[in-house]
Amino acid sequence: MGRLSFYDEIARNKRSSILLAFSVSLILFALVYVFVSLLAPGLVIISLPISILLIALYIYGSYMYGDSVVLASVNARPAEGREYQYLRDTVEGLSIAAGIPPPRVYIIDSDEMNAFATGRDPEHASIAVTTGLMRELNRLELEGVIGHEISHIRNRDILFMTLVAVMVGLAAILSHIILRSFRYGGIRRRRGEREREGGIESLIILVGLVLAILAPIVTRLVQFAISRRREFLADASSAELTRYPEGLASALEKIMKKNRGRMEVSEAISHLFFVDPNRSPLDNLYATHPPIEERIRRLRAM
Amino acid sequence: MSWVVWLLAGISTVAILAFALVLVYYYNRIRVLSNRIEEAWAQIDVQLKKRYDLVPNLVETVKGYAKHEKELFERIAEARERMVRGGSREEQMKASNELTSALRSLFAIAEAYPTLRASENFKLLQEQLEGIENKIAYARQYYNSSVLEYNNTITTIPGKWFAAGRVKHPFLEIPEAERRPVKVEF
Numbered sequence: 001m002g003r004l005s006f007y008d009e010i011a012r013n014k015r016s017s018i019l020l021a022f023s024v025s026l027i028l029f030a031l032v033y034v035f036v037s038l039l040a041p042g043l044v045i046i047s048l049p050i051s052i053l054l055i056a057l058y059i060y061g062s063y064m065y066g067d068s069v070v071l072a073s074v075n076a077r078p079a080e081g082r083e084y085q086y087l088r089d090t091v092e093g094l095s096i097a098a099g100i101p102p103p104r105v106y107i108i109d110s111d112e113m114n115a116f117a118t119g120r121d122p123e124h125a126s127i128a129v130t131t132g133l134m135r136e137l138n139r140l141e142l143e144g145v146i147g148h149e150i151s152h153i154r155n156r157d158i159l160f161m162t163l164v165a166v167m168v169g170l171a172a173i174l175s176h177i178i179l180r181s182f183r184y185g186g187i188r189r190r191r192g193e194r195e196r197e198g199g200i201e202s203l204i205i206l207v208g209l210v211l212a213i214l215a216p217i218v219t220r221l222v223q224f225a226i227s228r229r230r231e232f233l234a235d236a237s238s239a240e241l242t243r244y245p246e247g248l249a250s251a252l253e254k255i256m257k258k259n260r261g262r263m264e265v266s267e268a269i270s271h272l273f274f275v276d277p278n279r280s281p282l283d284n285l286y287a288t289h290p291p292i293e294e295r296i297r298r299l300r301a302m
Numbered sequence: 303m304s305w306v307v308w309l310l311a312g313i314s315t316v317a318i319l320a321f322a323l324v325l326v327y328y329y330n331r332i333r334v335l336s337n338r339i340e341e342a343w344a345q346i347d348v349q350l351k352k353r354y355d356l357v358p359n360l361v362e363t364v365k366g367y368a369k370h371e372k373e374l375f376e377r378i379a380e381a382r383e384r385m386v387r388g389g390s391r392e393e394q395m396k397a398s399n400e401l402t403s404a405l406r407s408l409f410a411i412a413e414a415y416p417t418l419r420a421s422e423n424f425k426l427l428q429e430q431l432e433g434i435e436n437k438i439a440y441a442r443q444y445y446n447s448s449v450l451e452y453n454n455t456i457t458t459i460p461g462k463w464f465a466a467g468r469v470k471h472p473f474l475e476i477p478e479a480e481r482r483p484v485k486v487e488f
Binding site for chain 1: 338342345426429430433436437439440441443444448
């Protein structure tokens with residue numbers, strides 16, 4: 001049963017990634033169109049092929065370098081030297097058990113306990129772990145957390161989740177720019193210059209406004225929808241790899257007691273993390289992650 | 303009359319094509335699964351070799367302090383040789399397990415020598431060997447789950463019909479001390 005479900009998961013993740021890239025392309029294309037029509041209506045026809053090219057480049061860049069962007073945005077550094085030998089061994093051991101090549105290992109300097117995996121496939125994957133996690137967890141607990149991240153890699157969750165992170169990041173920036181230009185009146189002034197197109201322009205402004213408001217909500221919904229099933233499945237697969245669900249359960253318990261949710265990472269990548277990096281585990285409102293109590297309960301029931 | 307002939311010809315063509323497709327699918331599937339077992343063994347083998355190379359260093363380091371443990375050193379040397387000498391996989395793993403338990407005794411003896419325990423070289427070797435032992439355990443787990451998948455495929459219908467007399471692969475036995483019960487459900 002276990003194997004079957006993770007093959008399904010791989011297929012599902014590939015499908016979702018393609019669908020995501022496609023819908024993000026469409027949204028971006030619509031945003032560019034609205035933007036150009038507002039600011040320079042004469043350039044619309046020229047802008048179309050250029051924007052298609054740029055969007056294609058953007059999708060390609062997100063696919064190839066999304067993991068580097070994510071790792072750089074949290075200041076992760078390679079786990080080198082003897083003090084991390086034990087961490088590298090644990091990662092390598094669990095990757096052997098999962099039948100994937102050993103991923104690269106990174107360290108994030110933070111007292112909070114957290115971890116994440118990123119990359120596009122098991123051959124190009126990385127795991128990052130906070131110094132707080134290294135310090136607080138014992139061997140069995142650390143194995144549980146690493147097993148969870150290794151499962152994300154094996155199930156190809158990392159591809160979809162990294163694409164969401166990088167693409168959501170851009171959607172957030174774009175809509176932010178549009179909203180700001182309204183706030184500073186830049187568009188209103190231009191509208192004054194072209195009174196006769198007023199009717200169409202207000203429509204376009206309206207569409208732009210709707211998109212700008214919609215973009216973060218849509219991406220938020222995507223984040224919301226993707227996390228829970230994946231997290232529960234990764235917890236279960238971790239237990240299957242380590243043969244010891246209690247290790248992960250006990251790690252989650254420690255995190256619930258000690259984490260304050262103050263890592264202050266970009267909201268666009270928070271769904272990659274093992275537990276929500278920006279919110280205390282006690283704060284269930286607006287959670288992108290499944291409640292920790294529920295995860296512990298399911299692990300203990302195994 | 304002739305349409306009956308055509309109908310029969312059509313049905314049998316479709317049936318033969320379908321059979322050929324299923325045959326190719328299962329032939330490849332069984333091959334892939336069997337290759338995965340070989341690959342899993344290669345993972346174990348890599349770790350066994352690494353351990354083979356490390357053990358003499360450890361023994362040399364400890365010998366400087368505990369010369370009189372001749373019997374244990376011999377036990378270690380003998381298991382180490384058997385571990386890579388060949389024979390069946392089960393035999394190699396059995397030797398590896400014996401080496402693991404002999405090394406445990408060695409580390410227990412080292413406890414009695416504070417200067418040995420404090421030496422950087424010894425600490426490094428101990429860490430490395432423990433890391434390798436863990437990896438062997440994980441590699442064996444991957445091996446066994448690959449074997450399980452292979453065995454399931456060639457013993458259940460319809461894989462069984464295409465297995466062409468292939469026999470079940472034996473599992474690598476897990477030492478009693480490492481058995482931890484777990485039940486996983488999705």
